[in-house]
Amino acid sequence: MSELKPDQLRKMxxxxxxxxxxxxxxxLLRQRASVAMGGSPLNPGLIKSIRRQIARIRTVDHEEETKR
Incomplete structure (x- = not known):
């Protein structure tokens, strides 16, 4: 799963x-569950990356709602 840039999200x-x-x-739920069970994440920056992508999607959604 690659990161999407805001302009790519706006085209969707x-x-x-x-x-x-x-x-x-x-x-994100799977990653947090593995950490909570005492394991270490395979990629420590993955949780932060997923959270940023979610924030980008929410931002683009909000932009479109305010345009109307």
Whole structure:
């Protein structure tokens, strides 16, 4: 799963962004669960990256809502 830039997110429609958000939230949940169970994450920066991607999607959604 690669990081999407804001301009790539703006080109996506709402349904595609919602699907991407769902995938990211599930992935974040899995990563946090593995850390909570006492394991160490395979990639320590992955949780931060996932959170940033979620924030980007929410920002683009908010921008589109305020345009209307």
């Amino acid at each position: 429609n709402k349904d595609e962004r919602d699907e991407r958000m769902k995938e990211l939230k599930e992935n």
